[in-house]
Amino acid sequence: MACERCPRLRRWCREVARTKVRRFADQEYWGKPVPGFGDAGARLLIVGLAPGAHGSNRTGRMFTGDSSGDWLYEALHRFGFANQPTSISRGDGLVLKDCYITASARCAPPANRPSPRELADCRPWLEAELALLTRVQVVIALGRIAHDAYLAARPSVAEAPKPRFAHGAMTRLIDGTTLLASYHPSRQNTNTGRLTRPMWHAIFRRARETCDGLAS
Secondary structure, three states: OOOOOOHHHHHHHHHHHHHOOHHHOOOOOOOOOOOOEEOOOOOEEEEEOOOOOOOHHHHOOOOOOOHHHHHHHHHHHHOOOEOOOOOOOOOOOOOEOOEEEEEOOOOOOHHHOOOHHHHHHHHHHHHHHHHHOOOOOEEEEEOHHHHHHHHHHOOOOOOOOOOOOOOOOEEEOOOOOEEEEEOOOOHHHHOOOOOOHHHHHHHHHHHHHHHOOOOO
16 A cells, blocks of 8 residues: 555654664564455454554554454454464464454554544545445444444444444444444553453454354
8 A cells, every 4th residue: 555645644654664663673664554454255344443553564464463463363263263363474374264354544643543634534445445345244343433433434324323332332234234342452451451351252252143143
């Protein structure tokens, strides 16, 4: 991707890629917008917030190379959506099965906070992906921003009033897609106990059951 719609984000990504951090000083950072990836015929869609400065902005793959990715891929593997429980680099052999991962913003934002304008400028990329992912049955939105970004990208399927964000909230949209809301597996949530492993696994268990037609 070579998008330059958000000058602040592009400057930040390039600066982080240039200065790096000590533990990754010997690595070449991606430093560009990070595309979504996964199974084009996926029934499960994961929508995150944005690439991490020293995670996806370094590795060039969503949720790869940081603690949030450690949580995500462990759960995807546990419930049969990935062939391995870790995601370290683009060449590590990871294959997603029946799952696609994308984000509300494709560039790492300072303090993990893209502005409303930046989210709006990035929305066409999300809309284009959603138009191609025609088999999606379940969407897991990781955090309120991702939840709202998905609904903004698909205004025709959201019911009125707009589905509220709450961890574990499950909404059946007009087109039959199930929207599952979850806290983001950021260190701020996992280290404080706001998001626990049982809470996290329950989200993916419900996604698996819904995809397989087992949910009541």
